[in-house]
Amino acid sequence: MSESDQINRRREEFPTLASGIHLLSHSLGPVPRAARASMAAYYEAWEKHTSEDAWATSWWEMSAHVGDRLAKILGGQTGSVQIQPNASVALSCVASCFDFATSKRNKVVTSALDFPSMQYVWDAQQQAGARVEVIPSDDGVEIPLERMLDAIDDETALVAISHVSFRSSYRFDPAPIVAKAHRHGALVLLDVYQSAGAVEMNAQNWNVDFLIGGTIKWLCGGPACGYLYVRPDLQKTLRPRLTGWVAHEAPFDFAPPPQRYDSSVRRFAQGTPSIPALYSVLPGLKIIEEVGVQTIQAESQRRTEWMIDFALERGWKVNSPRDVNQRGGSVMVYVEDGPAMVRRLAERKVFVDCRPGVGLRVSTHFFNTDEEVREAVQILSELI
Numbered sequence: 254m255s256e257s258d259q260i261n262r263r264r265e266e267f268p269t270l271a272s273g274i275h276l277l278s279h280s281l282g283p284v285p286r287a288a289r290a291s292m293a294a295y296y297e298a299w300e301k302h303t304s305e306d307a308w309a310t311s312w313w314e315m316s317a318h319v320g321d322r323l324a325k326i327l328g329g330q331t332g333s334v335q336i337q338p339n340a341s342v343a344l345s346c347v348a349s350c351f352d353f354a355t356s357k358r359n360k361v362v363t364s365a366l367d368f369p370s371m372q373y374v375w376d377a378q379q380q381a382g383a384r385v386e387v388i389p390s391d392d393g394v395e396i397p398l399e400r401m402l403d404a405i406d407d408e409t410a411l412v413a414i415s416h417v418s419f420r421s422s423y424r425f426d427p428a429p430i431v432a433k434a435h436r437h438g439a440l441v442l443l444d445v446y447q448s449a450g451a452v453e454m455n456a457q458n459w460n461v462d463f464l465i466g467g468t469i470k471w472l473c474g475g476p477a478c479g480y481l482y483v484r485p486d487l488q489k490t491l492r493p494r495l496t497g498w499v500a501h502e503a504p505f506d507f508a509p510p511p512q513r514y515d516s517s518v519r520r521f522a523q524g525t526p527s528i529p530a531l532y533s534v535l536p537g538l539k540i541i542e543e544v545g546v547q548t549i550q551a552e553s554q555r556r557t558e559w560m561i562d563f564a565l566e567r568g569w570k571v572n573s574p575r576d577v578n579q580r581g582g583s584v585m586v587y588v589e590d591g592p593a594m595v596r597r598l599a600e601r602k603v604f605v606d607c608r609p610g611v612g613l614r615v616s617t618h619f620f621n622t623d624e625e626v627r628e629a630v631q632i633l634s635e636l637i
């Protein structure tokens with residue numbers, strides 16, 4: 254592996270990197286140094302609120318501003334992203350747009366590689382009349398595309414799957430799934446929490462209907478700021494039952510019901526936005542925009558490839574796809590006792606995590622040097 258000389262790793266902008274080898278971007282990214290000033294700006298605006306109305310001067314517009322910047326990273330148009338409290342609520346907001354009880358089109362296709370929150374949300378929707386088909390994985394790592402496509406039929410309301418799986422880093426190709434779903438009159442939602450910021454996104458070209466995710470992992474934001482992308486020409490046809498006053502076309506009329514949904518993507522909002530979360534997102538977002546996801550993905554692919562080769566040469570079991578086009582930014586390496594290995598690695602200043610049945614989850618971001626990656630897997634080989 255030869256160090257790329259193309260990339261500015263901006264390591265001095267992430268104080269945490271001085272404390273060890275941070276390979277946790279699938280979980281919580283390292284705090285950008287500029288987040289301190291951003292959080293202080295939040296405090297100052299709050300402190301001065303009576304003299305300078307913080308809502309009027311900046312806070313009210315902030316969700317739309319951050320939403321538009323996220324839309325760009327997702328490959329979507331301005332006005333296609335509404336900030337949400339977290340990805341789980343974003344998914345529930347989408348679920349609340351469907352009327353499963355009264356329609357024959359009531360099937361939701363999901364996958365066994367999805368994040369548990371997502372599985373719980375769909376499980377709960379069965380009480381509201383949804384039929385949920387969970388597409389299994391034979392090895393806990395991949396799901397053949399054909400198997401996913403075969404499940405989509407004229408009774409499918411929605412295909413809702415992880416773009417990149419939190420447990421294996423398996424990455425679906427969205428385009429054929431969207432094409433088949435649309436042919437059958439179904440919609441498609443991708444959970445892009447593990448892909449946005451690590452892998453190039455193409456919401457518009459994929460013609461995908463919904464994307465959900467959040468900012469604390471690959472986008473280097475603080476906990477927690479979720480988001481929901483809705484295909485622009487679909488937005489006005491949907492009336493989420495998970496709603497609130499901020500979704501109203503004239504929120505400051507404080508009008509009696511029924512809800513009159515705003516004509517913009519704000520119709521997918523609920524209540525008061527989490528302003529501190531928005532401030533915590535800005536510095537990381539700026540860095541990711543400046544470095545560029547194309548560069549980040551190229552670096553990620555080069556290093557995940559190298560790590561997988563290193564692991565396979567030593568006979569380790571890799572629980573992630575070998576094909577770079579089917580992989581996100583993480584590599585999962587099976588070990589017998591994950592929590593113990595995570596502790597032993599942390600003692601050597603290598604920070605990763607683990608998941609039951611998966612093993613270690615190891616992620617390099619643009620700020621990791623090749624030297625760090627080599628050192629981390631070398632330490633792992635000593636401990637294994």
Ligand SMILES: Cc1ncc(COP(=O)(O)O)c(C=O)c1O
Nearest residue numbers: 339340341368419444446447467
């Ligand atoms: C793929 C994926 N989806 C969803 C979530 C949960 O998101 P939230 O806590 O914002 O609901 C995670 C968190 O790890 C995740 O990895």
